[in-house]
Amino acid sequence: MNETVRLTAWVRGRVQGVGFRWWARATALEIGGLSGYASNLDDGRVQMVAEGDRADCEHLLDRLRHGDTPGRVEGVTEIWGVPRGGYDGFEIR
Secondary structure (H helix, E strand, O other): OOOEEEEEEEEEEEOOOOOHHHHHHHHHHHHOOOEEEEEEOOOOOEEEEEEEEHHHHHHHHHHHHHOOOOOEEEEEEEEEEOOOOOOOOEEEO
8 A cells, every 4th residue: 555645846947937837737637646736936946745645746756857847957855744635636826
């Protein structure tokens, strides 16, 4: 049985104003079973929170790091935690 987790990832690079959040949401929905959000931060990064099975979150993280993303990803920092819930699907904020 797969562990349910919370992934918080901060994506650096040219990731604002290029459709990155839309792509991230579409990717999360394509993977399936994930809830959370993608939002722009004032410092130019995108923050993503995804909750679901660890394998699905790891797949999302791999796509953030190595996928054909809009813009240019220079790096991704992540932390793992316990799900908090309260999300209705995967949204762009």
